Amino acid sequence: MEQNAEKPKISYETLWKFIIRPPRDSYTEDLLGHPIFMYKGKTYLRKDYDLISSEGYIMKCSFFEPEDDYRPKKIMPVVLYLHGNSSSRIEGIHMLKELLKRDINLFVVDFPGCGLSEGEFISLGYHESHDVKILVDFIENLPGVGRIGLWGRSMGAATTMIYSHKDERIKAICMDSPFADFSLLAKELVLKQIKLPGFLVDGALKIIKMTVKKKNGLDIEKLKPLDSAPKTMQPAIFIHANSDELINNKHSEMLYQAYKGKIKTLRKCDGKHNTRRPNKVIREIGEFFYRHLVNEDHDNFNINKNDNVSHKSSNMYDFLFNNDINKDNNNTDNNDNNKNDDKNNINEKNNNENKDNKNENKDNKNEIKDISNESTDNSFETEEHMAKKEEINKNEFLRLSNELSKCFNEPEKKIRNIDINDDIDENSKK
Numbered sequence: 001m002e003q004n005a006e007k008p009k010i011s012y013e014t015l016w017k018f019i020i021r022p023p024r025d026s027y028t029e030d031l032l033g034h035p036i037f038m039y040k041g042k043t044y045l046r047k048d049y050d051l052i053s054s055e056g057y058i059m060k061c062s063f064f065e066p067e068d069d070y071r072p073k074k075i076m077p078v079v080l081y082l083h084g085n086s087s088s089r090i091e092g093i094h095m096l097k098e099l100l101k102r103d104i105n106l107f108v109v110d111f112p113g114c115g116l117s118e119g120e121f122i123s124l125g126y127h128e129s130h131d132v133k134i135l136v137d138f139i140e141n142l143p144g145v146g147r148i149g150l151w152g153r154s155m156g157a158a159t160t161m162i163y164s165h166k167d168e169r170i171k172a173i174c175m176d177s178p179f180a181d182f183s184l185l186a187k188e189l190v191l192k193q194i195k196l197p198g199f200l201v202d203g204a205l206k207i208i209k210m211t212v213k214k215k216n217g218l219d220i221e222k223l224k225p226l227d228s229a230p231k232t233m234q235p236a237i238f239i240h241a242n243s244d245e246l247i248n249n250k251h252s253e254m255l256y257q258a259y260k261g262k263i264k265t266l267r268k269c270d271g272k273h274n275t276r277r278p279n280k281v282i283r284e285i286g287e288f289f290y291r292h293l294v295n296e297d298h299d300n301f302n303i304n305k306n307d308n309v310s311h312k313s314s315n316m317y318d319f320l321f322n323n324d325i326n327k328d329n330n331n332t333d334n335n336d337n338n339k340n341d342d343k344n345n346i347n348e349k350n351n352n353e354n355k356d357n358k359n360e361n362k363d364n365k366n367e368i369k370d371i372s373n374e375s376t377d378n379s380f381e382t383e384e385h386m387a388k389k390e391e392i393n394k395n396e397f398l399r400l401s402n403e404l405s406k407c408f409n410e411p412e413k414k415i416r417n418i419d420i421n422d423d424i425d426e427n428s429k430k
Helices: 012-020 096-100 128-140 155-164 182-193 198-216 250-258 279-294 329-363 383-408
Strands: 036-039 042-052 058-066 076-082 105-109 145-153 170-176 236-241 264-269
Touching: 012 198, 042 128, 058 076, 058 096, 058 128, 076 128, 076 155, 076 279, 096 105, 096 279, 105 128, 128 145, 128 155, 145 155, 145 279, 155 170, 170 279, 182 198, 236 250, 236 279, 250 264, 264 279
Parallel strands: 076 105, 076 145, 145 170, 170 236, 236 264
Antiparallel strands: 036 042, 042 058, 058 105
């Protein structure tokens, strides 16, 4: 009978997935564009790579650079773009023209758990900062690579802040919509979207924290880019939308105030969290990277000498950060051997793909796409894909918010409406 129907329950899975398993940005590889294309009379190449992440997952990557005959210099700078939590390397491609026209090459990646890469979960910068070390090591050893910059958005911006102070190879950084302290952000989102009393917010977050750490080793309380700001010296530009509904722009203000580097800019603009940034803002970012990566009159800065950093690392899998999880020595040795085997296999695959790309480029000269006159900022990503992704994210966010509201609208029934049995082991129950 309908009158005896139970009140809909919210699974505990919904709570922790809200943080580490947002909707994945699914796309087809054709959105990456043709492997050879023209822009402003120059021929450019897209080279795809598979790299192994710090957790052992394959990361799908793409590198955009001029064909050898069109390189303005033998050594050219590279910007590594780090995408947001529910996005992919496609996000970085719409920055492509702004960089290419300034003789800056672009490297984009699908973080583990995102896009076409392996992995189930994200960690909002916690594990991703380890992966940046792997990416920078790889980029540095590509032929013709000079100065390196980081451009991150949302999760990618937090990752940029967490990582940059430990690596003097990073010469300039852009952070769009970063959060300063995830514990603070989580409380803000819960209070805003669910309108829980303060004491219940702390209780709910404590329960979520346990499962998140169990699932992917992420300690929410340690996810605090603000701690890295006073240690970071590189020239930096912060971008934040005035109407950001997910991360209030006060987070960028906090980071900007705490930032140690002398060259820093905070730029606020119209729009929301996922709104495409105005052209004038994108141009300003492009000019920022040109000044600090291309212009010979770049500004000098010093990395904190107390930070242990390995440069020109010959081992792609050396971790930059200390691992919080102590592993058995035998397991560590086995894992290292497996990673070295994976590295050799991946490197061989990357080399073969580069040879195939060169052969394909020779055969496809008549099929080169010219993107010079395209009106959209995004050279390859279709409006349909952008709209679909935005709609999926919006609907998923609203669905989770509604379920959480139903769960918590009667605080005294909170425990009864959350099924956590599947996510807490027997020892925890005791």
